[in-house]
Amino acid sequence: MKMIEGDWHRPWEVTMEVRRIQIMKGGLAIVHTLREGNKLADFMANIVFSFAGTYFIYYNNFQELPSEAKTILNMDKSQIPNMRIRRIQNGNYAQDR
Structure with a gap:
């Protein structure tokens, strides 16, 4: 950008x-747009990078999506906000996974 x-x-x-x-x-x-604002695109990009160079991945309909992608999409359609929560560990911020 x-x-x-x-x-x-x-x-x-x-x-x-x-x-x-x-x-x-x-x-x-x-x-x-922050990662939280585009969580589905971030999730799908991570799938592509994990299989880079191996083969092509196509999803032709909602049913073919991975379950986590379906959850993210349904949350987005329901207008449920996505938040990244961090916890304090030893005085530093650490991202929860």
């Missing part, structure tokens, strides 16, 4: 891709 908006310097390796995105976005604004 910061590279596309011109706030950060972009490495030469991605200059062409960033320029294409800038042209495609036109007058649209790009907004950062």
